[in-house]
Amino acid sequence: MRLAKRSRARLPRGEGAGAWLAAGSVALSLLALLALLSLLAIRGLGHFWPASIALVALDDGRQLAGEQVREVPLPDGTGRERLYRIGNRDLDGTRWAWVPVSAIAAVSHPPELMVLERHRWGEAIGRLVAVESETGERLEGQAARAVLENRMTELASLRQARDTLRDEVVLPRVQALQEGGDVERELATANARLRELQAAMQAGHLTLETASGERWQVPLDQILRVRYPNAMSPLDKLVVWGEGVWRFLSEGPRAANTAGGVWPAIFGTVLMVMLMSILVTPFGVLAAIYLNEVAHQGRLTRLVRIAVRNLAGVPSIVYGVFGLGVFVYGIGGSLDEWFFDAALPSPTFGTGGLLWASLTLALLTLPVVIVATEEGLARIPDQQREGALALGATRLEMLTRVVLPMATPAMLTGVILAVARAAGEVAPLMLVGVAKLAPQVPVDADFPFLHLERKFMHLGYHIFDAAFHGGDVQAAMPLVYATALLLVLVILVLNLTAIFLRHHLSTRHGALSRR
């Protein structure tokens, strides 16, 4: 702790190879960390930048429009080729086009090129030809643009109304119905309203002309956003970028996790880690107190201590298997039989969920907390303990009034280490409760508010899933980078919180740090 810091010998400054080596390795690790973060940041955050759309004319007369992603040498070394993200996946069957640079006749950036962000199938790129309303009314040119913009705002509010209705009126009543409530009338009205909204959204479509000259009708309700990137000023682009980043942070995923946001995963990760800390801290601290303050310091205690230290080295997947066998099937299965037999055979606690995942990770990080707390306890001089006893304190009073306050920073160090370890763990979670897609976050307005039995999403697993299970890995890659960056940042924030807490607690004891 602080005592160690003070007595640590320092290498003489500017002298000897040792000092240089030490400084060099510190610099190197910092650089490596920085490089990692900037790679993730550039690859991930760049994705939200509305890049210009190039209209590429090829030598053979064909045209394509898309965002240039990168340019690399041809495999045979005779020139270079470019990768364009051309969208229109449902039309062409692919979203990407490789073009040899030598085959390009001209590149231009016409301002009227339009990018449609759609609910499914990714973006559509082309020129706006016309907008047709449900009544068959057809508008072209500037008028079409204006009406499209209006229609988008309208759609956004319709969507909002629909989501609110679904989440706040329909879903709770469906649940109430399952539990035998008498809400059929209300539900029917709500459903009718839902259908109305749905119908209002389904009106109209627009006609798009792709770069290759094809005309194509896109239903308006499929479109999330319309952009004309080539006509945007850098400031406009920045705003769009900010909105994109915000949506990434605040929305749920779409299109099998290859698009949309990661809010449920952020929420799940943080909630799971916090639950884990709440579970592991008391157990770890009590165990450490027992080992260090209560137990007879004999061979058995030494053995237990060695065992605890070795537990820290057990691979995390083993904990996952243990959690699955003991928590999920064992305890969860019994809980279901005793308390949730109405729902059987569909399991309530007898399947992976938030509680079991947190417990499994708590078990995984228990040794870390025990070891850190024990070290903190061992550093407290016996004179402090004897001083308390000599004043007439019982052992319990000595522990709670002198020893534990002094060991708090060490305890929190343990929790920090536990958080750092737990937030990045993915493997055991796959066995005990993480879900690829969990539309309902485990906290909501329904009693008991925190739903420990629910499955949850996790940033680490989201990365894994988006990178390896999506249909279009190329498209998901930027999101993978962005999610990875986010995971690092979330761990950082969790750690900083704990460090802040530790600092706050130790300054409360004032000169403890000055000594």
Add this chain to the structure above:
Amino acid sequence: MSFVQDLSSSPDSAALIDFSPEASSLAIRGLSLAYGDKPALRDLTLRIPRHRVTAFIGPSGCGKSTLLRVFNRLHDLNDEVVRTGEVRLEGEEIHGPAVAVAELRRRVGMVFQAPNPFPMSIHDNVAFGLRLQGGLSKRKQDDIIEWALRSAALWDEVKDRLRASAWSLSGGQQQRLVIARTLAVGPEVLLLDEPASALDPISTLKIEELIRNLKTHLTLVLVTHNMQQAARVSDYTAFLQDGELVEYGPTDTLFTNPRLRRTENYITGRMA
């Protein structure tokens, strides 16, 4: 002194003086103690006079601290310790079944070699023992704290910063704070285990003066390896060696005219 028995009447006794039971605070009879199978105290019998300063001297490892810790039962925590014999405080056996350890430790306070204030404010350090007892009004508590700090000759130095951390005090101040903390719970006996050995000469003198002042209402037992200190502050001195009581008598007599060769050798620095 009237209660000192005629020395000639107990020629072969190591305890050269024997106070009447009424005049003694602690009475030890046949006390032996071992850490596991390693003896540390061998068959000690002596009485410690009330409201006097009694010093224990002897080479390092002779059992001085061990003896002191018997008096407030700090050995209770160590399962290794095997003890036989009696220790009576004001006539009552301290190891008796009816004795509450916490209560005993409040009656027999202890100050250790290295100052060990708790990582709290000066005020809270002194309040620590009071709060354990509970039931005191805030005003009463503050009065006792002031009284204790005054008794420990620390009040003037800290009265303006009672909320400052105790660890911001100097070593000497910390030791006086620890004494104040102990005084606050109202002990009858104060055990001091080399209280000044980690302090500078001026702080040492302050502690010594404090010890002399405290004996008006306290029984003090002082362990020291500093012969001059024993000579300066104590009324009686006991010399221990290898866990045995070698010689015990009025300080003046013991230092100027020791009865035994071993004592004389130790005092004059001719240790084997």
